[in-house]
Amino acid sequence: MIPFNKPYLTGKETEYITDAVASGKISGNGKYTQKCQQFFEKQFGFKKTLLTTSCTDALEMAAILIDIKEGDEVIMPSYTFVSTANAFVLRGAKIVFADSRKDHPNMDETKLESLITSKTKAIVPVHYAGVACEMDTIMDLAAKHNLFVVEDAAQAIDSYYTGKDGVKRALGSIGHLAAFSFHETKNIISGEGGMLAINDEQFIDRAEIIWEKGTNRSLFFRGEVDKYGWVDIGSSFLPSEIIAAFLWAQLENLEDIQQVRKQHWEKYHNGLKQFASDNDIELPIVPDYATNNAHMFYLVCQSIEQRSALIEKLRNQDIHPVFHYISLHSSPFYEDKHDGRNLSETDRFTDCLVRLPLFYELNVDTVINQILK
The missing domain is CATH 3.40.640.10 (Type I PLP-dependent aspartate aminotransferase-like (Major domain))
Structure with a gap:
């Protein structure tokens, strides 16, 4: 698992x-x-x-x-x-x-x-x-x-x-x-x-x-x-x-931890580039003014249905990706306090973003190969 x-x-x-x-x-x-x-x-x-x-x-x-x-x-x-x-x-x-x-x-x-x-x-x-x-x-x-x-x-x-x-x-x-x-x-x-x-x-x-x-x-x-x-x-x-x-x-081990995580991130990015293009999925963007600390590797699917299917298929193979935040403006606590503006991009990430496993001892190839299958 x-x-x-x-x-x-x-x-x-x-x-x-x-x-x-x-x-x-x-x-x-x-x-x-x-x-x-x-x-x-x-x-x-x-x-x-x-x-x-x-x-x-x-x-x-x-x-x-x-x-x-x-x-x-x-x-x-x-x-x-x-x-x-x-x-x-x-x-x-x-x-x-x-x-x-x-x-x-x-x-x-x-x-x-x-x-x-x-x-x-x-x-x-x-x-x-x-x-x-x-x-x-x-x-x-x-x-x-x-x-x-x-x-x-x-x-x-x-x-x-x-x-x-x-x-x-x-x-x-x-x-x-x-x-x-x-x-x-x-x-x-x-x-x-x-x-x-x-x-x-x-x-x-x-x-x-x-x-x-x-x-x-x-x-x-x-x-x-x-x-x-x-x-x-x-x-x-x-x-x-x-x-x-x-x-x-x-x-004391910050440099080593970061080096390994960045290698995992790059392997994900290179290994999934064609898959993402073929399936209208977005890979993470790092603007020119920013660096990448490899905290997370995520995919932005084209719909909540595509994301749900991807998560289900990977979990059936004992790989556990997760989605992320539910928009705070639509949360039970704050929705009646929000000013009513439509935050369409926030809602899109809520519905479509999925985070892939990323940790020091991860075998990234296993995850990539299952996604490609």
């Missing part, structure tokens, strides 16, 4: 977890947390990073940091996971959904300005499949209208965007804030886990306070204050050292 996903273990995870336990500090913000955060800051140029227990937590921290209040409007794609929206709904925001591009599930940047009102507070681009949104346009709009940009980079570790200035920037380093995921389905994992990346220095001090349940505990342990107390809202966002130790073993 070939599952959709199989978590990859480097072999060092349990060794580092044992070391963390033996150190006597497993509650969080210890040695392994610091090692992981320093790695991300050095490798990808984030000004400050804070590990969290999930990407959801990182998004919720971002919503607090940009001071989302009742009635604020936040623009984001409808084709995304519920956490993207939920983080801002919890603070009282109204979600304004943007349609996807015709060639990619990412938000259509050319339609964003028409969605901006006097109540708009933020834009939340989601880098679907680790492929960059067109960030120059988004950042220019944010600057023009005095908005915050929170990148949902859950799928985008080790992926980049090259702007009109020719500078190549890591995804998550462009917006004011960004959220990453280390869920077991991602390239780099810790079972559950995430990270907030902070690129605007005005948020750094408050982020640490929110991260530590609304206290200035981090300042106390660094000797910057004599005692710590409750100074802001917050929650228990930081993960244990056990999670951080697991993550560190993964980060």
Whole structure:
């Protein structure tokens, strides 16, 4: 049986977890947390990073940091996971959904300005499949209208965007804030886990306070204050050292993991090119300004019936592809709150996109051969 996903273990995870336990500090913000955060800051140029227990937590921290209040409007794609929206709904925001591009599930940047009102507070681009949104346009709009940009980079570790200035920037380093995921389905994992990346220095001090349940505990342990107390809202966002130790073993092998995943992605692309053409199926698009971190390989079928047939036939051969998001604007929770605009491209991806298995130890040829059959 070939599952959709199989978590990859480097072999060092349990060794580092044992070391963390033996150190006597497993509650969080210890040695392994610091090692992981320093790695991300050095490798990808984030000004400050804070590990969290999930990407959801990182998004919720971002919503607090940009001071989302009742009635604020936040623009984001409808084709995304519920956490993207939920983080801002919890603070009282109204979600304004943007349609996807015709060639990619990412938000259509050319339609964003028409969605901006006097109540708009933020834009939340989601880098679907680790492929960059067109960030120059988004950042220019944010600057023009005095908005915050929170990148949902859950799928985008080790992926980049090259702007009109020719500078190549890591995804998550462009917006004011960004959220990453280390869920077991991602390239780099810790079972559950995430990270907030902070690129605007005005948020750094408050982020640490929110991260530590609304206290200035981090300042106390660094000797910057004599005692710590409750100074802001917050929650228990930081993960244990056990999670951080697991993550560190993964980060040590980032280059190897990425190399293998990219080889799998290229094999899929080359092996299915003719099949896709013959059956009016779309393969993933990577724009010139983006890189491919091989988070996902998907097909966009011509209809929901074609997709259902493909999934059924592969599952009959013990291969388990899956479809992806149900449009949030048509979800039971939000459909009566949506403004009624037709988001046709979002709905098309909801009906037609199917994700193929992609993990380190996958035999890609087996999947390709069954699809061709």
